[in-house]
Amino acid sequence: MKNSISIFAAAILMLLLPLTASAAARDTIKIVGSSTVYPFATVVAERFGKSTKFNTPVIESTGSGGGLKLFCKGIGVEHPDITNASRRIKQKEIDNCAKAGVTDIIEIKIGYDGIVIANSKKADVLALTKRQIFLALAPEIPHPNGAKQLIKNPNVTWRDVDSSLPNIKIEVLGPPPTSGTRDAFAELAMEGGCKTFKWLKDIKKENKKRYKAICRSVREDGPYIEAGENDNLIVQKLNANPKALGVFGYSFLVENSDSIQGSFVDGVLPTFENIAQGDYKVSRPLYFYVKKAHIGTIPGMKEFLREFTADKTIGQDGYLTDKGLIPMPSGEYSQFRSAASKLSTLSGLN
Amino acid sequence: MSNTLQETQDISEIVNRGLKKRYRSEFMFRFYGVVSILFAVVFLLVFFSSIISKGYSAFTQGELNMKIYLNEEVIDPDQLRDEEEIRYANFDKLVLDSLKTYFPEVSSRKERKELKSLVSSGTSLRLQSMVLNDYSLIGQEINIWVRLDSDIDMYLKGNIDVSLDESQRRISDNQVRWVQELQEQNLISQNFNSTLFTAGDSREPELAGVLGALVGSFFMLIITFIVAFPLGVAAAIYLEEFAPKNRFIDFVEVNINNLAAVPSIIYGLLGLAVFINFFGMPRSAPLVGGLVLALMTFPVIIIASRAALQSVPPSITDAALGVGASKIQTVFDHVFPLALPGMLTGSIIGMARALGESAPLLMIGMVAFVVDVPSSPLDSSAALPVQVYLWADAPERGFVERTSAAILVLLFFLLLMNSTAIWLRNKFETKW
Numbered sequence: 001m002k003n004s005i006s007i008f009a010a011a012i013l014m015l016l017l018p019l020t021a022s023a024a025a026r027d028t029i030k031i032v033g034s035s036t037v038y039p040f041a042t043v044v045a046e047r048f049g050k051s052t053k054f055n056t057p058v059i060e061s062t063g064s065g066g067g068l069k070l071f072c073k074g075i076g077v078e079h080p081d082i083t084n085a086s087r088r089i090k091q092k093e094i095d096n097c098a099k100a101g102v103t104d105i106i107e108i109k110i111g112y113d114g115i116v117i118a119n120s121k122k123a124d125v126l127a128l129t130k131r132q133i134f135l136a137l138a139p140e141i142p143h144p145n146g147a148k149q150l151i152k153n154p155n156v157t158w159r160d161v162d163s164s165l166p167n168i169k170i171e172v173l174g175p176p177p178t179s180g181t182r183d184a185f186a187e188l189a190m191e192g193g194c195k196t197f198k199w200l201k202d203i204k205k206e207n208k209k210r211y212k213a214i215c216r217s218v219r220e221d222g223p224y225i226e227a228g229e230n231d232n233l234i235v236q237k238l239n240a241n242p243k244a245l246g247v248f249g250y251s252f253l254v255e256n257s258d259s260i261q262g263s264f265v266d267g268v269l270p271t272f273e274n275i276a277q278g279d280y281k282v283s284r285p286l287y288f289y290v291k292k293a294h295i296g297t298i299p300g301m302k303e304f305l306r307e308f309t310a311d312k313t314i315g316q317d318g319y320l321t322d323k324g325l326i327p328m329p330s331g332e333y334s335q336f337r338s339a340a341s342k343l344s345t346l347s348g349l350n
Numbered sequence: 351m352s353n354t355l356q357e358t359q360d361i362s363e364i365v366n367r368g369l370k371k372r373y374r375s376e377f378m379f380r381f382y383g384v385v386s387i388l389f390a391v392v393f394l395l396v397f398f399s400s401i402i403s404k405g406y407s408a409f410t411q412g413e414l415n416m417k418i419y420l421n422e423e424v425i426d427p428d429q430l431r432d433e434e435e436i437r438y439a440n441f442d443k444l445v446l447d448s449l450k451t452y453f454p455e456v457s458s459r460k461e462r463k464e465l466k467s468l469v470s471s472g473t474s475l476r477l478q479s480m481v482l483n484d485y486s487l488i489g490q491e492i493n494i495w496v497r498l499d500s501d502i503d504m505y506l507k508g509n510i511d512v513s514l515d516e517s518q519r520r521i522s523d524n525q526v527r528w529v530q531e532l533q534e535q536n537l538i539s540q541n542f543n544s545t546l547f548t549a550g551d552s553r554e555p556e557l558a559g560v561l562g563a564l565v566g567s568f569f570m571l572i573i574t575f576i577v578a579f580p581l582g583v584a585a586a587i588y589l590e591e592f593a594p595k596n597r598f599i600d601f602v603e604v605n606i607n608n609l610a611a612v613p614s615i616i617y618g619l620l621g622l623a624v625f626i627n628f629f630g631m632p633r634s635a636p637l638v639g640g641l642v643l644a645l646m647t648f649p650v651i652i653i654a655s656r657a658a659l660q661s662v663p664p665s666i667t668d669a670a671l672g673v674g675a676s677k678i679q680t681v682f683d684h685v686f687p688l689a690l691p692g693m694l695t696g697s698i699i700g701m702a703r704a705l706g707e708s709a710p711l712l713m714i715g716m717v718a719f720v721v722d723v724p725s726s727p728l729d730s731s732a733a734l735p736v737q738v739y740l741w742a743d744a745p746e747r748g749f750v751e752r753t754s755a756a757i758l759v760l761l762f763f764l765l766l767m768n769s770t771a772i773w774l775r776n777k778f779e780t781k782w
Contacts, residue, residue, distance in 0.1 A: 028722075028730065030633070039745060042719040043553045049721050050475045051437070056721035058634060058730040078630055121518075230743050255745040258511060258519045319471075324745075 026077040027299050029057035033067025033084030036113055036180055036249055037286050040320050041084050041308075047319075048307045054300030057082075064180045071289060072097035081294040081301060085287045086113065086180035091349055104292035104345040108305070109336045110314050112326040114250035114275040114283040115185050116262040117172075122242040124166070126158075127264040130281075134193025135161045136170050139219040148199045153219055170223040173234045174247035184284040185247050186216040189265070192281065235260060250275060250283075251324025275326045283326065292345055302343075309340040401761075405754025411543035411556060412498040412506045414469060414532060418448040420481060422489045431485050441474035441481075442466065445496075453528060464524050470497040472557045495541060500555035500748035502529060506540070509747060520747070546755060550721045551732060551740070555748025558741070560756050562723045566636050566716075566731030567705060567763075573640025573727060574647055574704050579697050582651030586693075589652070590659040591681050610649035617646045618710030626714060633715035634730040642714060643704040650703070654696020658689040691778030698771040702764050708735035734760045 031041060038061040049056025062070060064085040071083035072093060089107070097105060117133070119126060135141050136158065140150040158165035175182040194215035195201045204211040218224050227234045231248040235256050238246045245263065250270060253262055262270040265282055274280040288308070295301040307313060314320055316327050327333065338344075422429070425439045446466050450456060456465050473496045481487055497503075501520040504510050506529070516523050532538050549559030585606075593599045621642035625631045631638050662685050670680040711717065716736050724731035732740065738760065741753040 026632075030730075038719070039553070045719065046553055046721050050472075051478070053437075058718050058720050060634060060715050060718040078632065232743060232745065252745050255520070255747060257517075258514055 028055040029082065029298055029300055029304055030080040031057050031059040031082040031084065031288075032062045032070045032080045033082075033288070034064040034086040034180055034286070035061045036064075036086040037084035037110070037288065039251060040110065040286070040323060040325050041288070043320060043323055044308050044313060045304075048300075048304050052300065052303060052307075054303065057300075057304060059084075068093045068289070069096075071291070072100055072102055074100040075102055075291065075293045077298070079291075081298050082288055082290050082304075085289065086284060087183065088285070088287060088349070089289060089346070094346070094349070102291060102293070106290040106292055106305075106339065106343055107346045108288050108290065108309060108340050109328060109332070110286050110288060110308065110325065111320070111328050112275060112283045113286055113324075114270045114280055114326060115181060115188065115247065116250055116253045116270040116282075117189070117245055117247055117265065118238065118253055118260045118262045119245050120238045120242040121259055121261050125261055125263060126165070126245070127267070128165075129266050130189055130193035131196045132158075132161050132165065132193070133189050133265075134191075134196075134215075137172060137218055137224050138190060138194070138214070139217050139221070140214065142197050142200065150214070153221075156223075168243045171225065171241070171244040172223060172247060173225050173227040173237055173244055174218075175231075176226045176228065181247070181249055182218075185282070186218060188282045188284065190218065191215040249324070250326065254324040272321075272326065276329075286325070289346075292343060295343065305340050305343075309337050401754045401757050405751055405758050407507050408546065408751040408755035409543050410540040411545065412503040412538060413495040413541045414498055415493070415537045415539075416448055416469070416496050417451070417491055417493050418444055418477065419491045420444060420477070420487050420489060421447070425481060425488050431488075433482060436481060437478065439478070441477045444477060445469060445473050452532065461524060464522050465528065467499050468502055468525060468528060470499050470556045471554055472497065472552075497545070497556045498538070500746060503556060504747050505529065506538070507751075546752070550723045551719060551737065552721060553719075553744070553746075555744075555746050555752055558749070558752060560734065560737055560759050562720055563732040563734045563737035563756070564759070565723055566639075566720075567733045569636035569724065569727040569731065570640040570643055570733060571701055571705060573637060574643040574701060575697070577641060577644035578647045578651055578700075582648050582697070583655050583693055586652045586655030586659060587681060587686065590656050591685070592677070606649050606652050610653060613709075614646055614707050615709040615713065617642050618713030620645065621710060622713045632728060632730070634718045634720070635728050636716075636724065636731050636733070637727040638714050639711055639716050639731075639733060640727065642710045643707060646707065646710065647697075647700040647704050650700035651693070651697050654700065655689070655693040658692025658696065659685060661692060662688045688780065691774055695771045695775045698767055698774070702767040702771075705767065706735055706760065706764060708733070708739055711736050734763070 029045075031045070033041075038059060042059050045057040045059055048054065060080075064087055067080075067083035068085060068089060070080055073079050089105070094105070097103070117126075117128065135153075136155055139153055141153050141155075143149045143151050155161050155170060157167050157169055159167040161170070174185065177183075200211070200214060203214065225244075227237065227246070231252045234246040234248055235252060238244055239259055246260070253260065253270065265280065268274050268280045270280050270282075275283050290301070290305065295305075310318075312318055314325065314327055315333065316330070318325075318327060321327055328336070421444060424443055425441075426432075426436055428435070446462065449465050449468065453465060456462060476496070480492075498506070501510070502525065505512070505521055505526065510519055510521060512519065512521075512526055529538065545557060546559045547564075548561055549557060550562030552558040589599065589603065621638055625638045625641055626633055666684050666688065667680055670684045671677075675683070711733055716731070716733055717740065718730055718732060719740070720730050720732050722729070734756065738753055738756045741749045741756060
């Protein structure tokens, strides 16, 4: 009887404990955000934690949008200090941040990530154009006779799309709409192909919403298969099915270069040099955003920024390039590095 | 007389005619039973053999026996023995210098980079901490086993096809040649991968371990037990022994049974809304995870405890009441002790389910990259099933085998908990 009372007391204590604990200080940097930046940020965090006296930052992969939402909730130890993003922050998000008192945000670009369209090495390398990608994967495409009219996408094989392509079924494994990779794929590859039809491009001026609906949608009748956020799974499926194509980040191509190969897009292969020089167009910038108010409150913030923006990290031969990050051109790099060392904040999107 | 004989013969004929069919239906039923069991066993075998065949190699790790000269010129040229100075010393250079003694012909920048990446990038950090712990090592030559880089390890384990063109694989022709030379000198061997059990997460497969996740899971289960067990048992005792029989109590009972069947992700959402957003508890902490899992396990414990209380024969209660014990004395001195083993068994099985749960943890931020092993339930931490999820998603080839290894560790603990439950039941079970 006495025992059970003490167990009850312990339980109640455990319930009350966090109320006092949440007010306590935090000595570990908390990072949220993009799953694309996650594999890079974790490497930096680990090196930072092991080589300095500070704790290793904790990184949670929430997606770019989810990360910014958490980041903009307010200032204080219960909110994250840094968020990673595989796209630039939006004006709406800056406004949301400001509403919660998060006004001084430091923007740091870490480099680029290419989006590759790849297949198994057992099959031939495909040479695609953005226009072909759009014609193969959009739900509605312009009438083949050239009329300014949209029809339901009738293409079943790549041969249907273009007579130069092989006669195999269109099967593309790619990420779901919640993913930043999917956003970038839709914006860069699909819309890029869509824009090559002049009358579709003209819609943009009249009706931006309709233009986006036509150009950035992906068909849902089978050829595009949502394979989840797990890029490893896509790689495995490509190995099992040499006829299928997969859409994922360049870093996964680097790790699996022995079994899969990237397709040409507009005549350019997704190689390190081609993405870095900007020849391979399906690539996007990667960022992270820092709360200036937390520098000085959370130990190690300044040092972590220095580590992440150091030449040995994201420079031309930095260790993140081994992991598949495409470094910025040196001019751009020095601009962001000085922004980081001066802790200059984002004044607006330009 | 002949009439009855006739009738008996008729009946036995009918019986005989139907007999074959009846035997057949019995045979078929047994056959179906055996087939379904075989089916289950085959699935289990396929499941285990695929995990074990993928995961067993993660328990060893390729290591290189290296002589490293801890050059004072590099570590502490001014002989200050100052911690901050030594921390920033270039330990990478010591590793590279040592490797160069084996392959003096290496000169170009590309070759140096290749040579350096033979061994794990954690080697220099290991040297750093060795020196920081013992300054007397400076200036000496030490002989240690250092872990090979994960790509080299994958090659040694036969997971990299070297017949492909050099540009299409993770290791270069030079590295293959060097590794073969080192193998001929017997400097490379596969040793037990103790890191897997002594380290937290890492992005380098050869440095990654499950200890952080294991400790996180342990803290969570402790909190789950402390919160859910007393509350669950108290609720069960009240409902079974004291509660009046009315519509309200019926309503409560129906809801408890419903609660046990609620999908776990919903408890995660509840935890996010209540514990993190309302009470302001830290994200990614085992404390919140434990509380969420406690909510999930709570109804299971109530149901198991009530079953245990019901299995105590009424004669015990009657006897106690008969000799003048009060209701509360009857329950706590006689019924409860007899029901306790059954309650514990049910709770352990509920906790085993909580250990394997990952969905609610995704909602409360436990899917985080945490290198440091947590030292309290308030520190950020991962949990075992979440670690499996994170590693399955990592691009590095070395994590494929480690994912399976983490699954094996998780299965081991599940098996341990379930067999404890069976052992408890057999040891304390009373036959009435």
